[in-house]
Amino acid sequence: MLRPRLRIPRASPFAIPARPSMARLPLAYRSYQTMPPLENIPEQEGENGYKYRSIDGFLSPMAFTTAWDYYQTHILTNLNRLCAGTDHETKKPFEILLETARDPSQAAKFNYASMAHNNHFFFLGLSPNRTEAEKMPTQLKEALIRSFGSLGALQELMVNTATSMFGPGFVWLVRTGRPQQPGGFRVLATYLSGSPYPGAHWRKQNLNASTDIGEFTEQGRQAGRQYLDYSTMGAGKNAASYKRDAFAPGGVETEPVLCLNTWEHAWLFEYGFGGSSTSVLKASIPSAEGEPENQMSGKEVYARAWWNYVDWNQVESLAFPGKSSPRARAQ
Template sequence: MWPVRSLQEKSYSSIRSRQRQRDIGTARCRHHHHPQHLSTNTTHMSMFKPILRLPRRTGLVMPARSSAVPGSASSLSPFSVAAPAPLQQQRSTYATSQEGLANAHTVPLLAHDEAFLRDGVPGLYSAPGFQQAWTRYQSWCIDSLNRLVEGTTYEGISTLDLANITSREPDMASIFNYASMAFNNHFFFETLSGTGGQDPAEHMPLTLKEDLELSFGSLETLQRELIITANAMFGPGFVWLVRLRDQSGGPQRFPYRVLATYLAGSPFPAAHWR
């Protein structure tokens, strides 16, 4: 689910006209579209870059910390190549980079954490693949988020609450992106089966099966819709199985839907226009 950058460029032809024997001239406009931002460049327009201004807590002493994370080349990128660290060091890697921060976010332990680190995720990730997709990437998201909220009124707030609070604030886009991605990535890995579906205790309850069949007709139809939705996505993101509610809060007759979000997008209503 690593971000894949793409660039689409549309060039509009020149328009030349005369009105009242006055040459209007040639107008040229070029737009560059990017999944993460939209910029427009003309001869009379300059880019406005918002400045991140967060309310700082008074009297807070910022602790010194190392810029590098043990076991990786740099804390600024999850894609750096490094020799595999011992199991115990992998789980303490991030904690050492945030030493002295009382309210810092940390990489949570998964239900099948040790098994995934040792053997990988059955049918999905090898052990090195899991380390890259979860341990390194989640550490990078959390470390980047802590650097942004350290010493502000947003320090100590959960990743989900941070995503909901900052989702409609343009100058808080960086906080939203890291908080929402940290939550989404954790949600994905926390729900993975430790046995590849072989343990009967991991099978879905009968009531859930009936509700899903009511919404999609059959579990095979749901599986097909999930795969089709994922294959149709243009860029990285997540595919969610969500349950809808009416305005009174009660379940609708067809409560489940398949929803796609791109990059760090959030599926929660609180993160959208209200």
């Protein structure tokens, strides 16, 4: 399939700017959430002076604009609407997602805030030029090899995890409390707007589905206290000194350092569902003679291409924060 010549439109029919022009919207709220900068991917100037971003070999101008400008604008616009007139009005998405994760009544705020943060995190980890994992900083390379055996094993784990996810979400490389130790890094997946941060892992329930005792009875409160105590001790923490409001029961201390976005808006425009007629970058898996050709899905081709455009210096700065400061942090 030939790659079409694309122009970045002046305005999309399905995007509302999250920039100061939002003040002209009929809804009466101020726009505290604005599009964060992406200094790692410089803008280019196209025909008629249009500004756009792209990553040659990975995301075309229209694919990049769809996954970043249009989608991030949509998410922030809705987050502004939900936070207007509340205590979250002037807070960043990261703060909002942690403060709303355990409150079912704030589920919409959490979803938009977490999605805005995750999408930003993904784009901050990209390089505008092709990179080589083997040439990543030595400290990071040695730590990842201790955790996964080889860089190739890490690549296959992240790609296969993304490909096997039956639904949109994110695949994360996270460091544990001891990044220099064997097993100091792990790969985990979150679905939809799920968050990798321990503080957002637990959602409060109004009802115990097993006993039906509820939270407003003494029996229910006692059961909840016992559950929290058992969970904190099970996580290796002393229940007496455990800060329950900052850490999920049973959670493990993790910090994300790299993110792969598996939502369709990130890969479908560029790579299609798969097959010779829909995938822009065709990649075939050899098959036995006489059998139909087994093609990679568009999502797998996208995930494998992503590995070649990871900014490993940014990953190292997040993995070892005492060594250097990251270029930017997701809001």
